[in-house]
Amino acid sequence: MSGYNFAYLDEQTKRMIRRAILKAVAIPGHQVPFGGREMPLPYGWGTGGIQVTASVIGAGDVLKVIDQGADDTTNAVSIRRFFARTADVRTTTRTGEASIIQTRHRIPETRLREDQIIVYQVPIPEPLAKLEPSRAEARRMHALAEYGAMHVRLYEDITRYGHVSISYDYPVLVNRRYLMAPSPIPAFDNPKMHMMPALQLFGAGREKRIYAVPPYTEVRSLDFEDHPFRATRAPHACALCGAADSYLDEVVTEDRGGRMFVCSDTDHCETRRSAREAAA
Amino acid sequence: MTGALLSARGLSLAFGAIRALDAVDADLWPGEVLAVVGESGSGKSTLLDVLSGRRQPQAGIVWYRDPEDHLHELHAMPAPRLRALHRSDWGFVHQNPRETLRMNVSAGGNVGERLMAQGARHYGDIRAQAIDWLRQVEIDADRVDDLPRTYSGGMLQRLQIARTLVTHPRLVFMDEPTGGLDVSVQARLLDLIRGLVARLRVAVVLVTHDIAVARLLAHRIMVMQRGRVVEAGLTDQVLDDPQHPYTQLLVSSVLQA
Numbered sequence: 001m002s003g004y005n006f007a008y009l010d011e012q013t014k015r016m017i018r019r020a021i022l023k024a025v026a027i028p029g030h031q032v033p034f035g036g037r038e039m040p041l042p043y044g045w046g047t048g049g050i051q052v053t054a055s056v057i058g059a060g061d062v063l064k065v066i067d068q069g070a071d072d073t074t075n076a077v078s079i080r081r082f083f084a085r086t087a088d089v090r091t092t093t094r095t096g097e098a099s100i101i102q103t104r105h106r107i108p109e110t111r112l113r114e115d116q117i118i119v120y121q122v123p124i125p126e127p128l129a130k131l132e133p134s135r136a137e138a139r140r141m142h143a144l145a146e147y148g149a150m151h152v153r154l155y156e157d158i159t160r161y162g163h164v165s166i167s168y169d170y171p172v173l174v175n176r177r178y179l180m181a182p183s184p185i186p187a188f189d190n191p192k193m194h195m196m197p198a199l200q201l202f203g204a205g206r207e208k209r210i211y212a213v214p215p216y217t218e219v220r221s222l223d224f225e226d227h228p229f230r231a232t233r234a235p236h237a238c239a240l241c242g243a244a245d246s247y248l249d250e251v252v253t254e255d256r257g258g259r260m261f262v263c264s265d266t267d268h269c270e271t272r273r274s275a276r277e278a279a280a
Numbered sequence: 281m282t283g284a285l286l287s288a289r290g291l292s293l294a295f296g297a298i299r300a301l302d303a304v305d306a307d308l309w310p311g312e313v314l315a316v317v318g319e320s321g322s323g324k325s326t327l328l329d330v331l332s333g334r335r336q337p338q339a340g341i342v343w344y345r346d347p348e349d350h351l352h353e354l355h356a357m358p359a360p361r362l363r364a365l366h367r368s369d370w371g372f373v374h375q376n377p378r379e380t381l382r383m384n385v386s387a388g389g390n391v392g393e394r395l396m397a398q399g400a401r402h403y404g405d406i407r408a409q410a411i412d413w414l415r416q417v418e419i420d421a422d423r424v425d426d427l428p429r430t431y432s433g434g435m436l437q438r439l440q441i442a443r444t445l446v447t448h449p450r451l452v453f454m455d456e457p458t459g460g461l462d463v464s465v466q467a468r469l470l471d472l473i474r475g476l477v478a479r480l481r482v483a484v485v486l487v488t489h490d491i492a493v494a495r496l497l498a499h500r501i502m503v504m505q506r507g508r509v510v511e512a513g514l515t516d517q518v519l520d521d522p523q524h525p526y527t528q529l530l531v532s533s534v535l536q537a
Contacts, residue, residue, distance in 0.1 A: 148397025152389050155396065155403065224401055225401050226403050
C-alpha cells in the first residue's frame with residue numbers, strides 16, 4: 001500500500017519498540033515502558049499487540065490473529081486485514097502455518113513451536129493493580145519481589161469459596177522472579193506458558209508497557225502447597241468436534257434455555273472436524 | 281543477649297522553625313517497655329517515626345541490634361533491608377487500626393499477611409496460626425473468616441496487635457494504642473497488651489499522652505516537651521516523684537476519679 005511505511009509504523013518507532021522488546025526478553029516478566037503510538041484503532045482493541053506485531057513482522061512472515069480463540073471475529077479479521085494491507089504479508093487461520101500469532105485472551109490448543117512468536121494484547125499489565133493503587137509502590141514491590149499481598153488475595157478466595165476463584169488473568173511467577181499478569185487468558189491456558197518453545201511477547205497499548213517470556217522459561221501459577229493450582233474447564237465435550245480436553249465457550253442457542261459448548265479455538269475445532277470427515 | 285536493642289544519640293529534626301526533636305537520646309533493651317509521654321506537638325510521634333526508620337533525622341544516629349547481635353546504623357540501612365525488618369523483627373501498632381488493616385480482607389487473611397510476606401505457602405498452617413493468634417488476643421476463633429468491618433473498635437485494635445505479633449517481632453512500636461476507645465475497652469486492651477508483652481518478651485516503644493497508660497504498661501518513661509526530653513527514668517520513680525516542673529504539671533493534671 002502506497003503512502004505508508006512497511007507494517008504502518010515508521011522505522012524509528014519500530015526500532016524503539018524492538019529495544020523495549022529486547023530488554024523485556026532479557027528480564028523475563030518485567031514490564032518495560034515504551035513510547036506507545038496512536039494506532040488506527042481504539043485503545044482496548046489491541047493497540048499494544050498490534051504495535052509489537054508491527055515491530056517484529058517481516059515480509060516472509062505468516063500472520064494469524066485470534067480473538068478469544070476465534071479467527072473470524074471483527075477484531076481478529078480487522079487486524080489480520082490491517083497487516084495484509086500495510087505489510088502485504090500472508091495471513092492464515094491455521095496455527096501450525098503461522099509464524100506470528102497475535103492473540104486476544106487465548107493461547108491456541110495446538111502446541112507452539114520454536115520458530116513461532118505469540119503476541120498477547122494486554123489491557124492491564126500490572127498484576128498488583130487491584131491490590132496496590134500506587135504505581136510507584138507497585139514498582140517498588142516488584143523491585144524487592146514483595147509479593148505476599150498477592151497470596152493474601154488467594155487466601156481470601158480459598159476462605160470464601162474453598163478454592164481460588166480467579167478464572168482468567170491468573171497471576172504467574174516468571175523465572176522465579178517477577179510476578180506477571182498473563183493478560184486475560186483463562187487460567188486453563190496458564191500451564192501452556194510454562195516452558196513454551198515459542199517466544200511470548202505482551203503489549204499493553206494504553207498502559208504503554210511491553211513484557212516478555214523467552215522460550216523455555218519457567219512460568220508458575222501462584223498457589224498454596226495444600227491448594228495447588230488447577231486448570232478448570234467446562235465439564236463437557238465440544239458439541240461440534242467432540243474434544244474433551246479443549247477450552248470451551250458456552251453458546252446460547254435460543255431463548256428457552258438451550259445452549260451448547262463448543263471449542264473456543266476455532267482452528268483446533270475445524271482441524272479435528274475435517275480430520276474426522278477425511279477418516280469417514 | 282547483651283546491649284540495647286535500639287539506641288539513639290543526639291536526634292534532631294526541625295520542621296522550619298519548629299524543633300520537633302532536639303538532641304534526643306534513647307535506649308531500649310530487649311523485653312522492655314519504654315513510654316514516651318508529653319502533650320500534643322511535643323515530638324512524640326516524630327520520635328517514633330525516626331526511631332522506626334520511617335523518617336530521616338537531620339542530626340543524630342540510631343543503632344539497631346539484629347537477632348545475630350550485629351549492630352546496624354538504622355538510617356544507613358538499604359531500603360529493602362529496612363522494609364524486611366518492618367515485616368519480620370519489628371511491628372507497628374497504629375492508633376487507628378483501619379490504617380493498617382485490610383478492611384476488605386478477612387481477619388484470618390489480615391493476620392496471615394505477614395506470614396505470607398515471609399514466604400509461608402501452606403493455607404492450612406497460615407489459617408491455624410491466624411486462629412491461634414485471634415485466641416491470644418481474645419477474639420473468638422469462629423470470627424476468623426469475618427471481615428474487619430464487622431468488628432468493634434476494641435476488636436479491631438486487638439486484631440491489629442495479633443497481625444503485628446504473628447511473626448514474633450522483638451520490637452513493637454505503638455502509637456497511642458488505646459486512643460479513641462472507651463474506658464472499659466481501654467482497660468481490657470491494656471491488660472491484654474501487658475500480658476502479651478510480658479509473656480512474649482517483646483520490647484515496646486509506646487507513645488501516649490495518657491500517663492495512666494504509661495503507668496500501667498511501661499518499665500521506663502521519657503517525658504517530652506517541645507522536642508526535648510525533660511525527664512527520663514523508671515516509670516514509678518518519675519511519676520511518684522517528678523523533678524521537672526513540666527512533669528510535675530503533667531502528673532498533677534491527671535483527673536482523679
